[in-house]
Amino acid sequence: MKAAVLHEFDEKLTAKEFVKFEDVTDPKISRPMDVIVRIGGAGVCRTDLHIVEGIWRSKVDVKLPYIMGHENAGWVEAIGPGVEGVKVGDSVICHPLVTSGHCLACRRGNDMHALDSAFPGINANGGYAQYLLTGQRSLIKLPKSLAPKDVAPYTDAGLTAYRAAKKASRHLLPGEYVAVIGAGGLGHIGIQVLAALCAAEIVVIDRADQSLELAKKCGAHHVVKADGNEVEAVLGLTGGRGAEAVIDFVGEGDAIAKGLSITANGGYYYIVGYGGKIDIPTIDMITSEKTIVGNLVGTYAELVELMALADRGLVELHTKEYRLSQANDALHDLHHGRIHGRAVLIP
Known part of the structure; x- marks a missing residue:
């Protein structure tokens, strides 16, 4: 089969080619619950750029060459x-x-914390290819209204955004505020989920005018340009108290400090994007009673819930399509901020 294969890390992301489009061995079924999926769409995620940078080397044991791509949808092949x-x-x-289902985390539905698991595209070969090896427990059948190429990024970007927005929606009340930092590939999904699940006012912060326009279409009530005055703007909107929930889809640069500063006392700061560090004095945590919540992908049940919203038209992905052979173009476009929404590779 054809695949876009990562052969070496590039810490500065300066290479002309991050992956090579080449022939590789087809995946084979070796266990009773194995399933081979013919890829209809594979999402291109900022995590893929972090993998190319080598950031994930300290977290997972991956031997190069291997195939990225952890957002996948398609058709059952075998x-x-x-x-x-x-x-x-x-x-x-x-x-x-891909999990066995036997450990306690799996039995509680928290597959992302399973003791024995594979994460195609992260610690095993993924979907930047014509075929993917996965397992039965990972598969959700799609309704006829949803095509694989249109929903593939929901499996990480959508699911992670849904999980964070769902957590926030459980405590947000009418008259309260939720601030979303970043209206890109994850953020535009999170905005729609918030609009579907809660009655709080949604404030979106981004530095790109195009992303702010997308945020309005997705249900944002207020948009704020990230131009150095965003903290004052959000505090002005909220009467000085800040937002009861902040969902940070950026997680690096000055987004973290600003996100915490606009979180109201007693409020919740949900961190989704990564690459930076959270540094806050313990006395500030005590006096403000703010809660910092990490978010890692989501559960199988949450992906089912997200597909139900998509089937009803309450959540819609904004995607840009590339052929699998154009994987480098997609990765470079993502790196340089030329994608507003999500990129999808189609074999």
Whole structure:
């Protein structure tokens, strides 16, 4: 099969080619619950750029060369002898974790914390290819209204944004505020989820005018340009108290400090983007009673819930399509801020 393969890390992201488009061995079924999916769409994520940079080397044991791509959807191509519930030809979206289902975290539904798991595109070969090896427990059959190429990024970007927005929606009340930092690939999904699940006023902060326009279309009630005065702008909107919830889809640069500064006392700061560090004096944590919440992907059930919103038209992905052979173009466009929404590779 054809695949876009990562052969070496590039810490400064200066190479003309991050991956090579080449022939590789087809995946094979070796266990009863294995499933091979013919890829209909593979999302291109900023995490992929972090993988190219080598940031994930301290977290996972990956030997190069390998295939990135952890946001995948397509059609069932082959199944192991123990597989039930899906058949060859079914259109499916893949939860990003492949797990056995036996450990306590799995039994509680928290597959992202499973003791024994594979994460295609992170610690195993992923979907920047024509075919993907996954498992039955990871598959959700798609309704006829949703095509694989249109929903693939929901499996990480959408699911992570949904998980954070769902957490926030559970305590946000009418008359309160939620601030979203970053209206890009994850942020534009999170805005729509917030609009669908809660009645708080949604304030979106971004530095790009195009992203702010997208935020308005996605349901933002207020948009604020990140021009150095965004903290004052948000505090002005909220009567000086700040937002009861802040969801930070950037997580680097000055976004963290500003995000915490606009979180109201007793409020919640949800960190989704990464690359930076949280540095806050303990006395400030005590006196403000702010809560900092990390967010890692989401559960299988949450991906089912997100597909239900998408099926009803309450959440819509804004995507830019590339051929699999154009993976380097997609990665460079993402790196240089030329994608507003999500990029999808199509074999």
